[in-house]
Amino acid sequence: xxxxxxxxxxxxxxxNPVVIGKIEYDELPMVSSLVKRQDSFFLTRISxxxxxxxxxxxxxxxxxSHLFELMLTDLKPQERxxxxxxxxxxxxxxxxxxxxxxxxx
Numbered sequence: 001x002x003x004x005x006x007x008x009x010x011x012x013x014x015x016n017p018v019v020i021g022k023i024e025y026d027e028l029p030m031v032s033s034l035v036k037r038q039d040s041f042f043l044t045r046i047s048x049x050x051x052x053x054x055x056x057x058x059x060x061x062x063x064x065s066h067l068f069e070l071m072l073t074d075l076k077p078q079e080r081x082x083x084x085x086x087x088x089x090x091x092x093x094x095x096x097x098x099x100x101x102x103x104x105x
Contacts, residue, residue, distance in 0.1 A: 003049040004103040007093045017101060021089040023082075025049065030082045037073055040066035042090075046102050053102040057093075060100055064090045 002024050008017035023031065028049060035043045042063035045053045055063065067087045075083065093100040 002105045003046065004105050005089050006101045006103055007096060007098045008101070009099065017103075020092055021085055022105075023049065023102075027078075027082055030076075030079050033076070033079055034070060034083065037075075038066055038070050040070075042066060046086075050104050051102075052104055055093075055100045055102075057097055057099060060090050060094050064094060 002022040004019050005021040005023065006017035006019050023046065028047070031043065031047045034040075035047050040063065042055065042059070043066070045051075045055075064087070067083060067090060070083055071087075090100065
């Protein structure tokens with residue numbers, strides 16, 4: 001079970017979204033841990049791997065700011081690895097100015 005992170009105008013096949021990352025089910029404890037450390041709408045919304053989510057470019061800018069703040073905290077290695085993955089996914093979507101979608105798989 002994974003949560004696909006895709007970019008594109010929509011998350012449906014007809015919109016040709018591109019998978020740029022995944023959150024695996026076994027990473028869920030790290031997502032929960034990051035949520036406890038930072039009150040972030042982005043982390044809260046992706047913490048439910050069973051719900052599809054969509055993030056606009058404006059929301060991604062705000063999410064990136066929250067994720068950058070977390071870089072300055074004392075994190076466990078697995079938390080930091082997940083944080084770096086999320087920062088990369090958000091930064092890539094922002095570089096293309098495309099929405100990001102979380103798709104329950």
